[in-house]
Amino acid sequence: MTTATVTSPDAPSTSGLHWTPRLWGTLIVLCAAMFLDALDVSMVGVALPSIGSELHLSTSTLQWVVSGYVLGYGGLLLLGGRAADLLGRRRVFLVALTAFAVASLVGGLVDDGGLLIAARFLKGVSAAFTAPAGLSIITTTFAEGPARNRALSIYTTCGASGFSLGLVLSGLLTSVGWRWTFLMPVPVALLALAFAVRLLPRPTEQRAEGGYDVFGAITGTATVLLLVFTVTEAQGAGWLSLRTLGSLAVVIALAAAFLLIESRAAHPLVRLGIFRNGSVARANAVAFAMTGAYGGFQFVVTLYLQHLLGWSALQMALGLLPAGAFIALSAPFMGPIVDRFGTARLLPIGLLALVAAFALFLRLDEHSSYLTLVLPSMLLLGIGFALAFPSVNIAATDGVADEEQGLASGLVNTAIQVGTAVVLAGATAMITTGSAGGDSPQAQLDGYRPALAFVTAVALTGLLIAALGALLRRGGTSTPMPVPGYDEAPVAPTTARTEVLARH
Missing domain, CATH: 1.20.1250.20 (MFS general substrate transporter like domains)
Known part of the structure; x- marks a missing residue:
């Protein structure tokens, strides 16, 4: 979806450097x-x-x-x-x-x-x-x-x-x-x-x-929360302790599930x-x-x-x-x-x-x-x-x-x-x-x-x-090669345009 441009009489133009x-x-x-x-x-x-x-x-x-x-x-x-x-x-x-x-x-x-x-x-x-x-x-x-x-x-x-x-x-x-x-x-x-x-x-x-994306939100949030919790607690439990290694294994499993869900979710x-x-x-x-x-x-x-x-x-x-x-x-x-x-x-x-x-x-x-x-x-x-x-x-x-x-x-x-x-x-x-x-x-x-x-x-x-x-x-190369299975990235507007404060 491309966001439509909206103008209004009191809308400031942000394409220049004069701001209201x-x-x-x-x-x-x-x-x-x-x-x-x-x-x-x-x-x-x-x-x-x-x-x-x-x-x-x-x-x-x-x-x-x-x-x-x-x-x-x-x-x-x-x-x-x-x-x-x-x-x-x-x-x-x-x-x-x-x-x-x-x-x-x-x-x-x-x-x-x-x-x-x-x-x-x-x-x-x-x-x-x-x-x-x-x-x-x-x-x-x-x-x-x-x-x-x-x-x-x-x-x-x-x-x-x-x-x-x-x-x-x-x-x-x-x-x-x-x-x-x-x-x-x-x-x-x-x-x-x-x-x-x-x-x-x-x-x-x-x-x-x-x-x-309910399942993506659950697995993604759980992955990051558990990762931060694990590395924070590893100091006391020990990096090679069963608790830390087990927690890291769960982090990897959650991350894999998240990536799978995100690659298939509508x-x-x-x-x-x-x-x-x-x-x-x-x-x-x-x-x-x-x-x-x-x-x-x-x-x-x-x-x-x-x-x-x-x-x-x-x-x-x-x-x-x-x-x-x-x-x-x-x-x-x-x-x-x-x-x-x-x-x-x-x-x-x-x-x-x-x-x-x-x-x-x-x-x-x-x-x-x-x-x-x-x-x-x-x-x-x-x-x-x-x-x-x-x-x-x-x-x-x-x-x-x-x-x-x-x-x-x-x-x-x-x-x-x-x-x-x-x-x-x-x-x-x-x-x-x-x-x-x-x-x-x-x-x-x-x-x-x-x-x-x-x-x-x-x-x-x-x-x-x-x-x-x-x-x-x-060297003129700023974007890596396409990743198979990933959708094309939406194109962002790059030309100068009149933007307004009436945005969310």
Whole structure:
């Protein structure tokens, strides 16, 4: 189904760079939600010791304060993307943002560890619906080209800012009280919701055709949920334990069932032919590696600075500020930069900066200097995410038809969350194994260094994939050969067109 073009007297043209205040307001609302979604991935990190102490939570239980959010977020993103295409992006966004605000409030008020984890899980589920709905609203409102690149650069830079500023804000808020890390998003979410009701495009066009792929939704969601759960729990159960191996076997069986269902369903949850788009396939692989490596790196840095160097929460907030500040300040400039150089060039450069940031931290020791170790890594991290995060999101939705923008958005966000969970679990296992010799500074370093080498290798893999994409683009080959048995990909409109805010 090709989405019809609709015009109205007050419809802004997004094919140019002159945007109305209403259009800017819509983008700001979506950016606020994306910022909150990304912020919650990392914001509780510094607060964990205080949470565990007050609520009397063991270390194994405490990790679920983080993992519960990632589990809900990563496990339901595909369903969230498809729901946005079928039910209407505006409706899905508003309902999910309301649930996010309620869950944030509950998380900040409860005194029971189980309820806190449940609130975190609900927040993750809410984010799994707001993220693809918000991204697909942008990609169906702004014409493909300079206007869309500009909007996506601002939007994804806000997400990267939330991702990188999570530890900074966590440090600042924890110095006041850990509950503020949960309560702070509430007024922001409610304010965004109030403006969203007024500004978001209303559904005046036909939604994507197709029914509900119930079995695909069940097997797909179960696959991702169980995978995230397995890699998170493997740290405690053991990677070669019967429980972990059995769980991985079930994951493989569910994944096989999902692929079989999607290849035969009349209206699949994930049309497998979308991966015939080389840009989409590579962008998802790069997103997995990039954010997974950062998640593991962030965990190592938090432990190193707090446990070995004895930094306070406030010191961490100030010390890690340069990365987030650089990303936030670069937001207005990323659109023109992407237009000038293209995602195929910027993505490898951004990944190279991230690899350098992680590799530089391998020099850590008991007496590392902030100026020679932490600051250079934070600056490289800021440069890397400022260039790579917008580029990977643009590439992940490039050439995808309007009716499948929710699917494309859900896929890349799933890659981000699952990558974070998987690589974080691997890095945690290496820290646990390496530091088994005790709590001495040397024993801790023996755990941190292998974990840092691991995340650096993951980021390097992402760099190689991004570089391959750049070479293929330069050689004029951007799409892989057709996959037998997969349907042809719908053709997305590529010519300049007048888009309107009256979209869902």
